[in-house]
Amino acid sequence: MNVNINTNGAANSLESVTAYLRLWRIETRRSVVIWFLPVIALIGWWYASARMPYGTITWTQTSVAIGLAGTMMMPLVAGVAAWTAGRERRRGMSDLLAATPRPPIARDLVVWGAVVGWSLLGYLALAIVFVITTDVLGTWGGPTLWPMAIGALSIALGAALGCLFGVLIPSRFVPALLPIALAFVLGAPHTWGMRWPSMKLISPEAALWPYDYDVFSGLPSDRAIPFALWLGGLTAVCFSLIVIFRGLTRPAMASLVVAIAVAGVGAWLLVNPATPSRADGSMPADYDPFCTGEVVTVCGHPAYERNLKRAERALRPMFAPLLGIPGVPTRIEQDVPGSAETSTDILLMQADIDVDLVIADVVNGLMWALAGDENHQSQSDDAGAVQFAIGRWLLERAGLPADFMSPYSFASMPDQADEITASADRVQERFAALSEVEQRGWLEMYFTDLRAGRVTPDDLP
């Protein structure tokens, strides 16, 4: 007999779950959020893409951008959820639906589930677009999940806030005003964060932006669990308040207390982090430098492998007349932030920017050795004009226009730029008029002095 009862109970539970799923399916098919989804996703995409750093994008930056887009989708998701959740009372259906066997909170959860389901689908589509447009597939590393999870949790919280306000205040003004108010709340840490730093620590958007990390240090992972507790707890608070409003006071009060406690613990952990700042919380990323090229070796972080390969190919014709000349550095390394090691035998470049700018960095390094005050003094004199002229000649060999190199790199005073440019034009003209053998011979004789800023236009044939 008992077995039969249990079997019936299990069958009833299964039937109940099936009924809920059926209800959710109907709600999802008819949800108004489908019409809003392009606008919601567009706002998220626009916000995050405007904050993408210039140059080569890495997985870390893409992961953070996806998370940022999710946080900025939250306000409009809240507005749509408020509109959907308020329709029951707005259309005078409360009494009719009160006669149905399911508890009211079940309907609210179904509304929330449908809004979250569609919004997460839009979020997923947005993430795919980001991954494709940033061209990170196949590059070093992989996606970092927790920034993206913050975006998803923000969407879930936005839908819960919308359901709460929609149920409590079923006015047609609420869906319109709630997103703006939430957007203002999200933007507040950037304006008042200096006065109340805690705001920045607990805001999901401010936790991700601005970026202050790079590929040399991993994202701090100690914010993941506190944010899950904080945002998840707030979502639970919203539902507890809805249940209290619906009349199920006793269990709802208990769940409200638990939810507030969970959110509070999350907020406390965020405000009092184990590591005082994101930078301190970052872990030095473990990586093996990527090097390419046999004659000229270009080395850097493996995240920039494509850039390094392209740079090495572009540098080959430029280095051809210099190879074998004593004093010509043939090793080029990425400039690692915080690294104090400098050597005139190694050229430094920024691998995270365009290949053209990498070449400009290399030419600068070739013409202007890093050490020695003497070089600094020679930038704006006749010697600087020769360095500038040969540098532009090298740039042209790499396929870049001569004016890609600014005279200001060599001129200390802006008003000297025109004079140096005119002088450099004459020197470059004379040098280009030489045969390849003569150019090679001159470079062999003068390269070390040229780099040290000791060659004047009179030294040219």
Added chain:
Amino acid sequence: MSLHLVILYLRSRLAGWGALGLIAIVGAFSGFGIMQSATGTADTFMLAKVVVPLMLTVVIVTTTRSPFGEAERTASRSLSLLRGSQLAAIALLAVGGLALAAGTWHSQGEDTRLLLIRNLFGLLGIGLLTALVLGASMAWLIPMLAGFLAIFSAPNELASASFDVLWTWPSRAINDRAALAIVVAVMLVGVLAHARYGARDTLDESH
């Protein structure tokens, strides 16, 4: 046109609640201005000059919804005059409130009062045109999109990329002629279209 008819019309549009909403928004805006002056906190005006007119806009366009649907269009009275008058009255309230509240933001370098009013008119024009196409219940969507895009795209030290394109007009300075031309055009078309046709009546709107 009797006073009773006007009152009934305004009640059907929730004009009273709308007016209260406008007063609450400009009151909060004024309070933020006083707080900012008192505490010396960072500048929030860059955000507020778009957000506050946007909030006023969504309240105003929400009050254009008719609860009667197409049935109202069969009435013998001309609705154009009623629509236009209601819009003028509520917009006047918003402009007056903004003008008063802007006084608390005097520390800003720009002409805050004119800037807020310009943005209100521009966003309101967009909202009225949206109501014409999508209905009053969704009329907040496009002004919100316009406002958010303007905030996110405006030159900003926090954004690595910003776009000096026409849709950033709410973030542009008061002496920007292109922004002014957009506002005048959108507002004129919006007001005339609203007075003539009103917000779109859909099946949903009639419920």
